[in-house]
Amino acid sequence: MIDFYTWTTPNGRKVSILLEELGIDYTTHSIDISKDEQFAPDFLKIAPNNRIPAIVDHDTGQTLMETGAIMLYLADKYGKFSCEGPECWRMMEWLMWQMGGLGPMLGQVHHFVKYNKGTSDYAEKRYSTEAHRLYRVLNERLEGRDYIAGEGRGEYTIADMACWPWISRFEWQEIDMNAYPNVRDWYVRIAERPAVQRGYKVPKDAGDVPMP
Secondary structure (H helix, E strand, O other), rough: OOOEEOOOOHHHHHHHHHHHHOOOOOEEEEHHHHHHHHOOOHHHHHHOOOOOOEEEOOOOOOEEEEEEHHHHHHHHHHHHOOOOHHHHHHHHHHHHHHHHHHHHHHHHHHHHHHHHHHHHHHHHHHHHHHHHHHHHHHHHHOOOOOEEEEEOOEOOHHHHHHHHHOOOOOOOOOOOOHOOOHHHHHHHHHOOHHHHHHHHHOOOOOOOOOOO
């Protein structure tokens, strides 16, 4: 059994989608970051960086924070949604791309464009420009592919699950998805998966999956 500590953010949804795709039993614990619950001493013992999500795997005694580590751990434990051989490293490459670029940069867009619009023209332009660059990178990667990693047209992996929740906030980023048709089609393809629909509403229903 896995205890899953999370909130309704792209990072939280990365792991909730994976848990739903795996079809395993888990218990959800809401950590309301709007109420600073991530700073509670009990949560700090599990996630020393005070960030959601985090897990406790009672089968192994393993505790983990950081989405990349959690997703790699679960994919390895259950033998699903990863790749083999050279394609494993391609999947790893794009997973790291999400954690080092897509997530942090789109998070800054949310901060300056969604929540603090007009505070800093410089910041809005800087991060919006970077958002469009990252969308172009992903759009080019998905040319002729259904999924980000894997051979042929690609295989649905944790790289897709890591990127998708951040793209799901395209409206917050003021992105016209039609300008990136490969990203749009990939996004819709994943959004239609039942496990993604379920995972999007963990730990609570915050509305339907946005559709372009």
